[in-house]
Amino acid sequence: MFNQFSFKARLGIPMLFLGGTVLFSAYQHTPTSRFINHYVDSVLTEAQKRLPENSLAGVKMAEGLSVKTFATEPMLMNPTDIDVDARGRVWVLEAYNYRPAITLNPTHKEGDRIMILEDKDGDGKADESKVFYQDASLNAPLGIAVLGNVVLVSQSPYVWKLTDTDGDDKADKKEVLFQGIGGEQHDHGMHTFVFGPDGKLYFNFGNEGRQLKDAAGNIVKDQFGKEISPKNYQEGMVFRCNLDGSEVECLGQNFRNNYEVAVDSYGTMWQSDNDDDGNKGVRINYVMEYGDYGYKDAVTRASWPSNRTNIEEETPRKHWHLNDPGTVPNLLQTGSGSPTGMIIYEGNLLPKAFQGQMIHCEPGHNVVRSYPVQKSGAGYSAEIVNIMKQEKDQWFRPADVCVAPDGSLIVADWYDPGVGGHQAGDQNRGRIYRIAPENTPYKTPSLNLSTPLGATLALQSPNIATRYLAWKALEKFGKSAETDLVKLWNSDNQRMKARAFWALCKIVDGKKYVELALNDANADIKIAGLRAARQLKLNVLGYVNELKNSSDPQIRRECAIALHGNTAAEAANIWADLAMQHDGKDRWYLEALGIGASDNWDACFSAYLKKVNDPTQTLASRDIVWRARTDESVKFLASLATDSHTSLKERLRYFRAFDFLKGKVKSEALMSLLKGNSAEQNEINKLALNHLDVDFVKTSPVAKAALQKLLASLNGKEYLELQGKYLLPEENPRLLSMIKNGEMVRQSAEALIKSNEGLALVKQITSNPKEDAVTVKLLEGIKSNGGQNSLDILKGIMLDKTRSEQVRREATRDLGDSDGGQNLILALLKEGKIQKEYIPVAVEGVSRAWRRNVRIEAAKYLGNSNNKTSKLPPVSELIAMTGDAKKGVAVFAANCSVCHQVNGEGMDFGPKLSEIGSKLGKDGQYLAIMYPDAGIGFGYEGWEIKMKDGSVLNGIIASKTETDISLKMPGGIVQNLKTSAVKSMKMMNNSMMPTGLMDGMTKEEAVDLVEYLSSLKRK
Structure with missing residues (x-):
């Protein structure tokens, strides 16, 4: 070797x-x-x-740092998450049993393990490993927090509390802390718990979490009495609670897969969030309490690709609804990736550039990095600085990072050709690394928690587990710890001062130390004081009133947030004072104002109008109107939307704001905009009609007349979008004319058959042999619909021997263009109901089916089927070969582009692959192609939808609201369904990517394809 x-x-x-x-x-x-x-x-x-x-x-x-291997296989395997205890021991969650039903990997029947790794001689390498807990119920848990003799383990749908009652490093008791969170083994479920500086627990879950139930199975209610469920909140959320799980607060929502929340000593929260794969929208967030972070439409809950007024131009911004009022800005967008564990580093061992900063794992780019932040108005700005970057081995997948008691970093490496995402290419490997300045021994500082001084010293540790022990000791000492804590409060280290503050106000005297903090010279200490006042339920309004005119926008931001949920008359007046200080440029501050006025907009806006007679005159006041949620703002919103002194493009934001308002006042205001017929007025009319409710327009003669007039002036996509929303029967002749003329045939046919009148017209025409020329075009339009009515029409013509050969052939071929049609073709072939001369046409029609079994089964009926597949070498041999990326482009176009896009080329169905080479090495590429069921990306699961008309549709749910479902089907076709027409929905077990895609390829084609995919990397 x-x-x-x-x-x-x-x-x-x-x-x-x-x-x-x-x-x-x-x-x-x-x-x-x-x-x-x-x-x-x-x-x-x-x-x-x-x-x-x-x-x-x-x-x-990074300069000044070195990395050393702390532990490797066989001491551990597949580490998903780690924690480091006060003794410097590394606790590891393993995931050997990760998604066996999908990956088809073997499992340990004993279940996964929680390991404790210890370096006994201080050489920076683990000498001993032991199993803290193993059980068949432990299946790839995703989060661990070591809190003294208690270990919290997050594994959706449960959060378990494991207790070592006798100190032998074995779990003696297992209890449920929370449950009912998402699906089992789901990466977008519950993540890690973190002990905060305020003595509380912080945690989050991704958009599969959905709800939070207590140990008894009851839905948890938050600080406002709202159930933590889709009824009140949506997508990924951030929480805070007491150590026993009580008094849960929901602190933010509408993330996609916010993996781990990190909390600094001032109580400021930070986290990463993953995008829908392939959209280069991965982000880092400062978590502004009670904020909405825009993954789904805040009102309709539609997915981000759904069209909307003032939609963002760039996909990474569009992905998070950043143009919408009510969306908190992103701190930093980092492009592609698969973000995981994050901490705030508050030690002094690492170089100064990393002190007080986020440190984060990004396995998609094989890097551990930092995001140094600077204050910027009421928010922050940040940059990316790499700490540990693996440039040669794409299997390096840093899953989590923690701070050891000595201030060094401990990094867990999942080590795999992929990054999780419901698959595992390697089960047995896993590494733990230690990052520190060169020649720094691994020594754990001794603890003495038997005295207030010792506990106060321990509170200053960079290690969270140590700080937890210090906090619990200080709680026991109570007021006797005040002297030593005050000494720390008076220190020059502001973060240590903040830690002392939290202990003093929570353990010694809340009111006294909150008021000291509010009078401190440091803005961050003032902010911590205001946060503590809210937690302790002190005189928050009085404190905010004293701070509301601060010259520091960060303090005013926190004042605005502190008003959230407060409906006292005084709160509205204070809010108006804060709103008067908005400069029209700081989106962070504007969103803080929006959070502060939540559930109190009527009073807040009314108080604001007493200070600003005409809020349409300045950038700042226009922002307030745009962000407002009250009928009183509607007339100003309408005025701004029709202000001819501003370009229509700039005014789109005001039309979009109408979507966040409801009721008669809004409808009447939009109705008042329907007038005139100039080019710009037609645009305004169109916008007004797009933001009115469909039922309102249909019951208003004036609005309906305006709609018909506008439709007459529109063409193409604009016309079809508006008609698709209102479905006016009077427009059916025009839709039919468009189909006859070959104008947007599929979209026109879809709009036509959505209404009962239009469907009747289609049936009338297609049943008339004299209308064969039009029938062929109608069949082309409805072939991919997949609805029962469309299938009945196609099948009826295919089997009707009285119809012309041309139209029967077209119907036969077109029937194979949808999943339901393909199923029907197979059934008819099996029953012998397709005439011999039409069998080749039927087989041709299903030849592009995404389901390989459909293609193979249909080909059997040709009689002379030559269904041979090439025998490819093992993956171990394939990855050693070098292909021709240029030739791979052609292989991709022939096999993959029907479902995937690269740099905008191809069909938008499966994940975008523009940077797939940065995410997966060649081995990972082969595994993903050969075994698609082993790695179905979240958000790309196939769904079987049974309609009330008897039809069955298969596809990916692009968007789902209470009333509508957008179903994406192979080829990029989007079918819009009404939820009222759906009988049932079931997630499919298999990937919609066809199995055996490479079976028909030569060795050279397979290698060329992977060479091309591997070349698609982040630039």
Whole structure:
């Protein structure tokens, strides 16, 4: 086997490895280092590259830091999450049993494990491992928090509380803390719990979490008495609660998969959020309490691709509804990725650039990085700084990062060709690394929690588990700890001062120390004081009134947030004072104002109008009108929407704002905009009609007349969008004319058959042999619909021997263009009901079916089927081959582009693949293509929808509201359904990506395809 040490000796260079440590400062920018990396790439086999001793080859570290292997397989495997206790031991959640029903991987019948890894001799390597807990119910848990002798484990649908009652490092008791959270083993369910500086627990779940139930199975109610369920909140959420799980507060919503919330000493929350794969919209958020973060439409709950007025131009912004009033801005958008664990580093061992900053794992890009932030108005700005970047081995998948008691970083490496996402290509490997300045021994500071001084010293630890023990000790000491805590309060280290503050106000004297904090010179301490006042239910309005005129926008932001849920008359007046200080440029501040006025908009806006007679005159006041949620703002909104001194494009934001208002006042205001017929007025009329309710328009003669007039002036997509919304029977002749003329045939036919009158017209025409020319065009329009009416029409013509051969052939071929039609074709072939001369046409019609079994089964009826598939070599051989990426483009176009896009080219059905090479190595690419069921991306699950008319549709749900479902089908076709017409919905077990896609490829084609996909990387 290749020997790394003899390799170094032969080259005669500074040592590449030293006891598992990578010391990059000596060589990382030298020609020699580039030669080393090239040599490693060219000499090591794929199997050798996967060995633990070679795991750090290709790693690039930030200046002043080195990385060392702490533990590897077989000591652990597949680490999903870690925590580091006060003794410096690393607790590891393993996921050997990750999604076996999908991955088809073997499982341990004993269940997954929680491991404790310990370095006993201080050399930075684990010497001992032990199993804290293993049970068949433990299946790939995603979050662990070590709190003394209690361990909280997050594994949807449960959060378990494991207790070691006798100190033997074995769980003796298992209880349910929360339950009913999402589906079992779902990556978008419950994530890690974090002990906060205020003595509370912080946690979150992704958009599969949906609801929160207590140990008894009851829906949990939040601080406002609202059930934490889709009834009141949507998508991913952030929470805070007491250590026993009581007094749960919902602190933010509408994230996609917010993986781990990180809380700094001031009580400020930060987290990452993943986008729908392939849309380059991964983001980092400052979590403004009670904010909506825009993954789904806040009103309709429609998905982000759904068309809307003033829709953002760039997909990464469109993804989060950033143009909508009520959406909190993103701190930073980082492009593509698969973000996971995050912490706030508040130690002093790492270089100063990382102190007080987020440190985050991004397995999609094989990197651990930081996002240094700067205050910017009421919000923040940030940049990306890499800490540990693996440039040679795409299997490096940092899943979590923690801070050890000595201030070093401990990083868990899932180590896999993929990044989770419901699949695992490797079950047995996993690594833990330690990052610290060069030559820093791993020594855990001693603790003395028997005195107030010792507990106060422990409270200053960079390690969360240590701070928890310190907090519990200080609680026991109570007021006797005040002297030592006050000394810490008076220190120059502002973050330590904040920690002392939280302990003083929660344990010693709340009112006294809150008021001291509110009078402190440091804005962050003032903000912590205001947050504590809210938690302690002190005189919040009085404090806000004193701070409302602060020159610091961050303090005023917090004042606005503190008004959330307060409906006292005084609250509205204070809010108006805060609103008067909006400069028209700071979106963070505007959204804080919106949060503060929630459920009190009528009073707040009324108070504001007493200070601003005409809120349409300044940028700042226009913002307030745009963000408002009250009937009193409607007339101003209408005025701004029709202000001819501003371009119509700039006014779109005001039309969009109408969507967030309901009722008669809004409808009458929009009705008043329907006038005139100039080019711009027609645009305004169209916008007004788009934002009115359908039922209102149909019952208003004036509105209906305006709609008909507007429809007459529109063409193409604009016409079809508006007619598709209102379905006026009077427009059916025009739709039919468009179909006859070949104008947007599918969309026109879809609009036509949506209404009862239009469907009757289609049936009348297609049943008349004299109308064959029009019938062929109608069949082309309805072929991909998949509804029972469409299938009945196609089947009827196909089997009608009195119809012309041309129209029967078209009907036969078109019937195979939908899932329901394909099922029907197979049934008819089996029953022998398709005439012999039409069998080849029927088989041709299903030849592009996404389901391989359909294609194979249908081909059997040709009689001379030559259904041979090429035998490809094993993946281990394929990944060693080099293909031609240019040839791979053609293979992609022929096999993949019907469902996937690359840089906008192809069909928008499955995940976009523009940067798939950054996410998956060649081995991961082969696994994803050959075994699609093993890795169904969240949001791309197939659904079987049974309609009340008897039809069955299969596709991906692009958007779902209370009234409408948008179903994406292979080929990028979108079918819009009414939920009232749906009988049942069932998620499919299999991927909608066809199994055996490579079976018909030659070895060269398969290798070329993967070479091309691997070249698609982040630029």
